[in-house]
Structure formats: structure tokens, C-alpha cells
Amino acid sequence: MKRFLPLLILFGLALFPLQAQSPDWWRDATWYLLFVRSFYDSDGDGVGDLRGVIEKLDYLESLGIGGLWLMPVNSAASYHGYDALDYYAVEPDYGTKDDFNALIEAAHARGLRVIVDLVLNHTSSQHPWFLASARGDEAYADWYVWADQNPNYAGPWGQVAWHRKGSRFYYGAFWSGMPDLNYANPAVTATMYDVARYWLEEMRVDGFRLDAIKYVVESETNGVRLLKNAPANRQWLTAFNDHVKSINPNAFVIGEVWDATIAAERYVREDSVDMVFEFDLAQEFLNAARTGRAEPLIRMLRNVLRAYPDDRFAPFLTNHDLPRVMSQVGGDESIAKLAASLLLTSPGAPFIYYGEEIGMSGSKPDPRIRTPFQWDETPTTAGFTRARRPYEPLASEFSARYTVASQAADPQSLLNHYRALIALRNRSEALRRGATIQLSSTDRSVYAILRRSQDETLLVLINLANTPTSSYALSTRRANLPSFRSAEVIFGTARAAAAPSITAGDIRDYIPLPELGAREVVVLRLRP
Numbered sequence: 001m002k003r004f005l006p007l008l009i010l011f012g013l014a015l016f017p018l019q020a021q022s023p024d025w026w027r028d029a030t031w032y033l034l035f036v037r038s039f040y041d042s043d044g045d046g047v048g049d050l051r052g053v054i055e056k057l058d059y060l061e062s063l064g065i066g067g068l069w070l071m072p073v074n075s076a077a078s079y080h081g082y083d084a085l086d087y088y089a090v091e092p093d094y095g096t097k098d099d100f101n102a103l104i105e106a107a108h109a110r111g112l113r114v115i116v117d118l119v120l121n122h123t124s125s126q127h128p129w130f131l132a133s134a135r136g137d138e139a140y141a142d143w144y145v146w147a148d149q150n151p152n153y154a155g156p157w158g159q160v161a162w163h164r165k166g167s168r169f170y171y172g173a174f175w176s177g178m179p180d181l182n183y184a185n186p187a188v189t190a191t192m193y194d195v196a197r198y199w200l201e202e203m204r205v206d207g208f209r210l211d212a213i214k215y216v217v218e219s220e221t222n223g224v225r226l227l228k229n230a231p232a233n234r235q236w237l238t239a240f241n242d243h244v245k246s247i248n249p250n251a252f253v254i255g256e257v258w259d260a261t262i263a264a265e266r267y268v269r270e271d272s273v274d275m276v277f278e279f280d281l282a283q284e285f286l287n288a289a290r291t292g293r294a295e296p297l298i299r300m301l302r303n304v305l306r307a308y309p310d311d312r313f314a315p316f317l318t319n320h321d322l323p324r325v326m327s328q329v330g331g332d333e334s335i336a337k338l339a340a341s342l343l344l345t346s347p348g349a350p351f352i353y354y355g356e357e358i359g360m361s362g363s364k365p366d367p368r369i370r371t372p373f374q375w376d377e378t379p380t381t382a383g384f385t386r387a388r389r390p391y392e393p394l395a396s397e398f399s400a401r402y403t404v405a406s407q408a409a410d411p412q413s414l415l416n417h418y419r420a421l422i423a424l425r426n427r428s429e430a431l432r433r434g435a436t437i438q439l440s441s442t443d444r445s446v447y448a449i450l451r452r453s454q455d456e457t458l459l460v461l462i463n464l465a466n467t468p469t470s471s472y473a474l475s476t477r478r479a480n481l482p483s484f485r486s487a488e489v490i491f492g493t494a495r496a497a498a499a500p501s502i503t504a505g506d507i508r509d510y511i512p513l514p515e516l517g518a519r520e521v522v523v524l525r526l527r528p
Contacts, residue, residue, distance in 0.1 A: 026207070026252040026274065027311070028432045029066030029113065030344070030422050031351040033319055036070060036094050037079060038372045038392065039354060041385035048372070048384070050090075050099040054106050059404065063357065064422035067113040067252075069209050071320060073100065074116075076124065079391075080320075080366070081117070082211060083124035083178050087195040097203070104204045113206040115252055116199060120192060120240075121212045122178040130179050134165050143188055144179045145171035145218075156215060156227040173215050173227070183217050183236055193243050200247045207252030208244070210273065213237060214257050229263050237272035254314060258321075265307040275349060278304055278313040285317055285346075289338040290329055292465040294447040297342070298438055301449075305347065305436055316351040317343055320370055324353070326361040331397070333359060334519050337417050338464060341521040344421040345451070345460040347436045357418040358407055361397040371395045376405040424491055424523065430456040437479050439507065443472035446516065450476070450526075457484070459524040463516040472516060473509040480505040484526040487512055491523035499526065 022028075040052030050073070060068070072081030075089040090100050107114050123130055132140040147162070147169045155161030155173045162169045163176040172179045181188050199205045217233040219226045226232075237255070244251050255273035257264040264276045281304050288297040304313060317325050317339050329335040336359055343350050355373055362369035372390045375383030377400035384390050400406050407413035425431045430453040439448040445465035451458045463469055487497040500510040512524060 023250050024274070024310075025113070025250065026067065026254075027349050029349060030064065030425055031067045031069055031314070031349060032060060032063070032065040033069045033351055033353045034071070035080075035320060035354060035370050036073060036091075037081075038370050038384075040373065040375070041387065041390070044386035046385050046387035046389060046391045047093050049093065050095040050103050054099075054103050057106055057110055057112070060112065061110050062419070064419060064426055065112065065352070066426070067115065067206070068107065069254075069351065070114065070116045072117040072119060077126050077177070078124075080370070082119050083122070083127075084119055085124050085127055087192075088198055100203060108204075113252070115207040115209055115254070116203075116205050117211055118196070118199070118208040119211045120181070121216050122172065122174060122180045125172075125177045125179055134170075142182055142185050145182045147171075153225065161227075171218075174212075180215070180218075189236070189240075193240070196240070196244055197247055200244065200251060206250075207248075207254070210237075210253065210255045212258075213255040213267070213273070214259060214263070229257075229259065229266075234267055234270050234272045237267065238270055241271060241273060261304055261307050265313075268308055268312045275312050275314050277319075277351070278315055278348065280304070281313070281346075282316050282318070285315070285339055285342045286325070286328055288342065288447065288464055289335045292445045294441070294445055294464055297447060298440075301346075301436075302438060308348075311347040311433075311436075313348045314351050315343055315346040315348045316353070317356060318353050318369075319351070320353065321366065322369065323364060324360055324362040324369055325356050326359045326397075326402075327363045331361065333414055334466075336414055338462065338519055338521070340414070340418055340421060341462055342447070344418070344425055345431060345449070345523065347434075347451070350425075352418070357415050358404055359402040359414045361395050361402070367392055368396070374398065374403045376400075376403050420491065428456060428458065429453045430458045434458070437476060437481075439474045439476050439510075441472045441474050443469045445469065446472040446474075448474050450479070450481075457481075457526040457528075458490070459487070459512065459526060461512065461516065461522045461524065463518065463520045466518050468515050468517050468520075470511075470515045473511055474500075474507060475509060476507045478505070479507070481507065482528050484528055486527045488525045488527065489522060490525050492521055493517075494522050497522075497524050 037048045039048045040056045041048050042051035042055055074084050075086040075091050077083045077085055090097050129140050129143050133144050150162050150169045161173050163172050170179050183189055214228045217236045219230040219232040241253050244253055253273045254275045257267055257276045258279055261280045267273050267276050284297045284300040325336050371392055372384035380389055382394050407415035430451040434451040434453040437450040447462045449460050481502050483502050484499045487499045489497055494513050497512040500507045
């Protein structure tokens with residue numbers, strides 16, 4: 001921890017503390033998606049584990065995050081964990097129940113919340129429930145969706161979804177190894193309610209990330225078959241969310257609805273979940289950073305802000321299913337910094353995929369975007385394990401440059417860019433919870449938003465182009481702003497800035513700095 005102390009002082013880092021009294025505490029956190037198998041190996045077997053996460057909590061604390069999302073930690077058939085074998089057991093590769101409880105205790109002691117992946121849609125085809133169902137065991141006969149004849153209709157994205165088992169067929173939207181649970185059976189719902197209770201009460205998690213929730217409940221009405229986003233699906237999830245809140249009113253439930261905003265926002269408006277991940281916005285963050293064009297992002301953000309109540313969406317850049325940022329931007333660190341700046345000044349509760357903060361690379365197939373974390377420059381292991389080789393080889397583009405060890409003390413590194421932005425967000429209620437006002441610019445490469453809370457107004461100003469600009473006049477429309485007497489630079493290298501003049505509540509043709517540098521990011525505090 002000592003090696004990070006000067007930087008923490010420099011950035012004024014202050015983790016947002018645990019606040020059990022605030023039911024929407026999750027809005028204040030910057031979140032970190034962590035794959036236990038690939039984070040840190042504490043026992044030298046080549047596989048990351050829970051004790052390894054505990055050993056690296058100082059690093060996570062130094063990053064400034066307020067919450068951890070752990071990919072599945074229950075016992076599963078596959079390395080990724082999304083095909084459960086036992087919802088009540090910790091994955092043996094990761095450790096024991098005692099190890100998990102030790103992680104929760106250590107995280108909470110640092111003010112870090114922990115949510116875990118909960119896969120409701122399906123189990124492994126090797127799960128005892130499915131094996132009993134396939135045998136015709138009366139207790140489990142209709143825990144899954146069976147047909148005597150192949151219904152022969154495609155799954156929700158046109159894939160083969162019906163699979164033969166003996167003389168019958170079962171429905172598995174993702175593949176034959178992941179049969180869908182049948183929530184028309186009340187016993188299945190009751191059991192998953194019990195699973196949620198177990199993880200909340202006995203394992204003391206702070207909530208759940210619900211996987212693939214648009215597929216959980218299928219329905220058919222008047223011959224119309226709905227395999228995704230069915231109203232009955234949202235109704236079931238709303239009841240599930242209510243059940244979770246009955247156990248812990250402060251528990252956080254976030255859902256993966258990998259779909260357009262118009263589909264995803266319904267889950268929030270109907271309280272099926274507290275938040276959803278905003279996939280459309282994620283794509284536009286990266287598009288804007290790559291292309292240098294602000295307008296498509298401005299339009300998308302406008303639509304997103306209109307769609308969700310109280311900014312109840314989670315912005316992100318990539319996750320465990322998508323190519324990493326550095327692989328999408330051609331290894332250009334300056335573009336990666338732009339993307340991080342857009343994310344961490346955004347409304348909503350941002351999520352960071354492990355390794356993005358140090359510029360890890362990786363493209364499909366999935367195991368290559370989930371490679372071991374790069375702690376140092378050690379060949380073949382990157383400090384991830386004491387074993388000769390990790391369970392999965394390092395990223396193909398592994399370089400000593402993209403490690404914690406090489407970036408920790410470099411003020412200009414990508415890692416410290418993330419740290420500084422997260423620290424700013426932790427200090428600023430306007431960035432965490434403030435209203436968002438968009439500004440137009442005469443330069444199509446300039447992105448500008450105001451973030452306003454009761455006590456603070458910040459101007460986020462980003463030149464997305466790889467050339468400087470001096471003609472970028474900013475204006476608002478029907479913003480109802482007060483007068484401002486000064487503008488203070490609180491992020492960026494600029495030394496001084498002009499305050500805006502206000503006409504009838506709006507900013508008109510405002511140029512706060514004589515020039516915005518190429519791919520420059522500036523945050524100003526406007527003082528009344």
C-alpha cells in the first residue's frame with residue numbers, strides 16, 4: 001500500500017463509505033468487474049482464487065472503486081461459471097465458504113461492497129436437478145422445459161434451441177450444455193428465492209448481477225411466442241427483486257439486458273431491477289473516442305437520459321463478453337484515456353472491467369478476453385501466479401508497459417488517469433448524482449456536459465480530435481442556469497479558465513480556454 005500513498009494524496013482519494021441507511025447507495029459507487037479465476041493466484045496452482053482477491057484489496061482500494069462485481073463464484077461445470085452445478089457451493093477452484101466470508105469481511109472493512117453473478121435462466125446440463133429431470137424423477141420432472149416432439153423453432157437470436165436427450169427434447173437457449181429452467185413451475189421460483197436468501201444472509205453479499213435476464217421467462221399468447229423481453233418475464237423479475245428487498249432493503253440488483261435502450265429501460269421503469277447495463281451508450285463511448293465525432297454520442301446520451309428514471313443505468317466500456325478497449329482502439333493509449341474520461345464523467349453508476357485500467361488487450365474467443373491480470377513484467381505469468389504458467393496464457397499482446405508495476409508511479413499512465421478520474425468522482429456529488437445538461441459546440445469533435453448538484457456545477461470538456469481546437473464555442477438551451485463568477489480547473493493541465501456569461505438562463509458562445517489540446521480532457525468547477 002505504501003507505494004501508492006503519494007498518488008493517493010495527490011489525487012485526494014476518498015472512498016465512498018458504506019452507508020447502510022441509504023437504499024440507493026449503489027448510485028455513488030464506481031464498480032469493478034472481477035473474474036476471480038484470472039485476478040490473482042494465492043496458492044500457486046495457476047488459478048486465481050478468493051484469497052488472491054483478498055491479497056489484492058489494497059490495490060483495488062487504491063484504484064478508488066466502491067464496489068466489486070464477481071463473475072460467478074458458485075460451483076460450475078465450465079471455467080467461466082455461468083453453468084451452475086450447485087448454487088449453494090463455492091467453486092472449489094476458488095476456495096471455500098470460509099474464504100468467501102473472509103473476502104466479504106475484508107472488503108467491507110475497506111468500505112467496498114460486493115455483488116455476485118446469479119444465473120437464473122439456466123443451469124449446467126450436469127446439474128443434479130437436470131439429471132433427475134431427464135430421468136423422469138417426479139420431483140424434478142418439469143423443472144426444465146421438455147417436449148416429446150421437437151418443436152423445431154429457433155431460439156431468440158435464431159439459434160438452435162431445442163436439444164435431444166434420449167427420446168425427448170429440452171429447451172436451452174444458449175447451448176445444449178445450459179438447459180433453461182422452467183419458471184412456470186412454482187417450485188423452481190421458490191428454490192431460486194431460497195438461493196437468493198442464502199447468498200444475502202449466510203454469505204453476506206450486497207446484491208446480485210443477474211445474468212441474461214431478458215430470457216428468464218418465455219411466454220406464448222394467442223399463438224405469439226415471446227422468447228425474450230416478455231411482459232411476464234419483467235413481472236417475474238419484479239417479484240424477485242421485491243423478494244430480495246424483503247431480505248435486505250439495501251441490496252443492489254442490476255440486470256444484464258443486452259439490448260437496445262428502448263428494451264432495457266422497461267426493466268428499470270417496472271422495478272424488475274434497480275439498474276441495467278447500458279449497451280448502446282457503451283458502444284457510442286468507444287465510437288466517439290475512436291472517430292473523434294461527438295454528435296452521435298451526444299444524441300445517444302440524450303436518449304438515454306430521457307429513457308431512465310433517476311439515471312438508473314450503468315455505463316461501461318467493455319465486459320467479459322466483449323473485446324477489450326485497447327484491442328478496439330488499435331492499442332492507442334490516448335484513445336483509451338478518452339474512453340475512460342467519457343465513462344467516468346457520465347451519469348449513472350460506472351462499471352470498469354478488470355485490466356482496462358492498465359490497458360490489457362484481448363479479442364474473441366471469450367477466454368482471450370478473460371486472461372490473467374497483469375501485475376508485473378514477469379514473462380509468462382505477469383506476477384499473477386507462482387506457478388510456471390497460469391491456467392490461461394497471458395494476453396497475446398502482453399507488454400511490460402501494460403502492468404501495474406510499470407504504471408503505478410507514472411503520473412501520465414493510463415492507470416493513474418483512471419485513479420484521478422475515480423478520485424474526482426468520489427469527491428464530487430455532481431458527478432455521482434448530479435443532473436446532466438448537454439452543451440452544443442461549434443466544433444463537431446468537442447463533447448461538453450454540465451453536471452449539477454445542489455451545491456456544485458461542473459463542466460466536463462473533452463476534445464475528441466487528435467488536433468487542437470480554438471473555435472469550439474459552447475451553448476446551452478433552456479438550461480435555467482444562475483450566473484457564474486469564476487471557473488476553476490479541477491482536472492486537466494490547464495491553469496486558468498474564463499467564466500461563462502449567462503443570458504436568460506443559458507450559456508452562449510462560451511470558450512473557457514483559448515485552446516483545447518488534441519484529445520484533451522478538462523473539468524471545470526463553475527462558481528456562482
